[in-house]
Amino acid sequence: MHTRAQVYSPLQNTAVWLAAWLYNVESTDETIDALTDLGGTHTFDGAPMVQLLHDVRTAADLESPEPAVRLVLWGPGQAPRLRADSPAMEALTQAGALVVRGGGANHILVPDYSADGVRWRWFEDYEPLPEPEWLTPGEADQLLSRATNEAAVLIEAAGGTRKELPNPRLAVGTLADFYDTPGLPAGVTPRAAKLFARADRVAATIETVTERLDDHTFDPHLFALWRHVRSARMAGVSDAVVDYRREYMRA
Structure with a gap:
């Protein structure tokens, strides 16, 4: 998959x-x-x-x-x-x-x-x-952050990834840039932008480990993050849209 x-x-x-x-x-x-x-x-x-x-x-x-x-x-x-x-x-x-x-x-x-x-x-x-789900950006961010930390602890306890990239941090950063392309429109709330950025970072990390490092040892831990990444994206969109409406109604 x-x-x-x-x-x-x-x-x-x-x-x-x-x-x-x-x-x-x-x-x-x-x-x-x-x-x-x-x-x-x-x-x-x-x-x-x-x-x-x-x-x-x-x-x-x-x-x-x-x-x-x-x-x-x-x-x-x-x-x-x-x-x-x-x-x-x-x-x-x-x-x-x-x-x-x-x-x-x-x-x-x-x-x-x-x-x-x-x-x-x-x-x-x-x-x-x-x-x-109607998660607030704060709730979605907290769930994603907690799940990420738990997965990191489990992977570290198991000895880390078995294969290495020449520069894993660069690979993650490059993928994070991909996920963010082509950027967001004007007026997106800082809360939503932060949530999108965290979701992009976690998604890039998951892809680096599973696809780029070709190491599926930790798939059960990483796959558990998928739901939280998707939930974060949905919550961020809802927050941005509701704020657009708020400004629209004020005008």
């Missing part, structure tokens, strides 16, 4: 850029450029990305107290918070989904990433979705 699919999704930054655009923090051109960096050419029912943006703006309830855009990630030990047996659930890939809150409906955007770009599918669900 490839590590990156479990600890990284371009949907994290896609969700934040989409929210920044919805709340008029970022322009359409800047948003499309960022989304292109996050996956190449985006299409929706054969139409270009601008059509998807138009439909999202039409559907989104920007005054809803719940986040207008929510990130859905899932993996081992963590079910996606979508309705079981729904068309959206059946279409879901490892990359996850975005939920756009609309008046009376949840609009679920499911991407399919390939070498040719990103193809989006749109589903509407009028039934209540399973409740998200």
Whole structure:
């Protein structure tokens, strides 16, 4: 099982850029450029990305107290918070989904990433979705930090990794930079940015050990971190989106 699919999704930054655009923090051109960096050419029912943006703006309830855009990630030990047996659930890939809150409906955007770009599918669900974890950034950060420390203690007690890179710290740093590309839009809360950075760092460390060092001795300890990395990303997105709404309502 490839590590990156479990600890990284371009949907994290896609969700934040989409929210920044919805709340008029970022322009359409800047948003499309960022989304292109996050996956190449985006299409929706054969139409270009601008059509998807138009439909999202039409559907989104920007005054809803719940986040207008929510990130859905899932993996081992963590079910996606979508309705079981729904068309959206059946279409879901490892990359996850975005939920756009609309008046009376949840609009679920499911991407399919390939070498040719990103193809989006749109589903509407009028039934209540399973409740998200609704972790605060502080709670998500604490859980991720605690799990990371526990894994480090277990790995150190077992004697550390069996193979070495010429410069492991450099490898981790390079991967952390990859996870952060192409960056975040303006106005992201410091809490969310910090949480994303920690999640990137932990994800890069996991990938360095399992993929670059090719050492799977500690997989059970590292795999337990996957859920907390995903939860941190979802919590950070929610915090950023709610803050965009707060500033929007003040204007």
